[in-house]
Amino acid sequence: MSIRSRHEREGEPMLPLMDRDDVDAFLALEFPQMRHAGREIIVAEVRSGTAVLRFAPDERDLRPGGTVSGPSLFALADYAAYAVVLAHVGPVALAVTTNMTINFLRRPRPGPLLAEARLLKLGRRLAVSDIAVRPEGDDELAAHAVATYALPHERG
């Protein structure tokens, strides 16, 4: 992994320290259940302050009718929030979600979903992001979440 030093970039906190490939590889290693038995969650994009994940659900993620279940939408939002924090603080495996508020807005039609996480604040101790979940190729949100991560002590 080609991870650039966080300390080179002190004044520009919203520049990613890891690129898409780095973040994807790190997550796949840490959370093998992201790609398992037909489910596929990949990091589709990392840019300043933002990470986008693409989620192809499998049977376990679906409710009757083909709609993705609430817990699977939550898991997707949680991975996306983790990805955007990871991309901007570097590979800190110990960051933990402390709080998530999720609103379920519309039952998504069957098919892949995109989750776009955006950093609202990257502090020394807490990172707050919001996450918009929508079906691929659709503008209407299926879910919206706001997540807080506690960052490890030794940071910054």
Next chain:
Amino acid sequence: MSIRSRHEREGEPMLPLMDRDDVDAFLALEFPQMRHAGREIIVAEVRSGTAVLRFAPDERDLRPGGTVSGPSLFALADYAAYAVVLAHVGPVALAVTTNMTINFLRRPRPGPLLAEARLLKLGRRLAVSDIAVRPEGDDELAAHAVATYALPHERG
């Protein structure tokens, strides 16, 4: 299922309309993934304004170190909120979670968890409950959530 009429009980909104066995049977039918491949979520208790679920996690629910993952804690809280609403409005399969806020408080030690959901409000259109999740035999909370369910139009 021996479901008593909701209309007999108009003035006592916090008395359950379904008992533990009814709620457990209904959930098991609607959400087969609650008991599958080693995971077991059962309705342990239903009483006025309250439902308690017991969750024996399987491999899929665990993070390295044996702690239950955030999405599995979310799913448990969501089932518990559904159970307490179901118990008090009767078998209305269409109630949907619209909003959940969850705080992850302490990594739970390995083993079964109890989730106690308590109705804060049971209105005609919305039901709000809070959910306390703790390891069985432990007083310290692992997680705490507040959930809002939208109730179907034809209700009450």
Next chain:
Amino acid sequence: MSIRSRHEREGEPMLPLMDRDDVDAFLALEFPQMRHAGREIIVAEVRSGTAVLRFAPDERDLRPGGTVSGPSLFALADYAAYAVVLAHVGPVALAVTTNMTINFLRRPRPGPLLAEARLLKLGRRLAVSDIAVRPEGDDELAAHAVATYALPHERG
């Protein structure tokens, strides 16, 4: 007030039914405390799916050091959420906040604040919006909120 009929616009739910002047006049009438004793909250802009409020705080809104208090930031976010719902459903005085999650991100420097509320969903029964609060002329968020409003029965 020149309020256009909601029914002309069925297929375009994100087009406002009231313009900036309408919304501002309605709010000022309904909430006289928005402009009182030095405090001034005005509707600065209404456009598709969005309303922006400008808040000039007075003494009551400040903590020692000149920073705006949490309850005043909450009130501002609540007015902004109300404004964007009002603008898009028409003058329905009975809409009520049912749920708000607010994250306090940075102490804002003294001076006016802007609150931009954006509709995430406008359903028949619930409207969900998020609200970004920042000091005027600054990109960094002071606070971020997500609000749910219950809409009156007779709507839609």
Next chain:
Amino acid sequence: MSIRSRHEREGEPMLPLMDRDDVDAFLALEFPQMRHAGREIIVAEVRSGTAVLRFAPDERDLRPGGTVSGPSLFALADYAAYAVVLAHVGPVALAVTTNMTINFLRRPRPGPLLAEARLLKLGRRLAVSDIAVRPEGDDELAAHAVATYALPHERG
């Protein structure tokens, strides 16, 4: 103020370090707006893990019809969360709310309100509490909130 040392009580984190009189005097000094122009918020009780505030609203807190406004309910919940944290960590003026989720459940009838804040977690960096708001002499909740406070670095 007779504040006992926090360090005497390491193993008993839920025992208050300040009593009702201490907490009330500290809050009144720090937030003079709690008692001003007819509004009166007092600390009614402090016990293990819990603080209860009593709120007698004034004109500014009321909506037409005599019901307490959302921002005033938010402010009350925020003071109560602050009081329970303060009582258990000692007079740390720098603790700040980072996150609050509030559900408005029923319009309270006119008259004084009680807000009972309960610590869900008191960690080194974050304190999480929930707050139940009800009219004095009434069991039905008017509002329910969950609040997170960030604690100062130098703590414990």
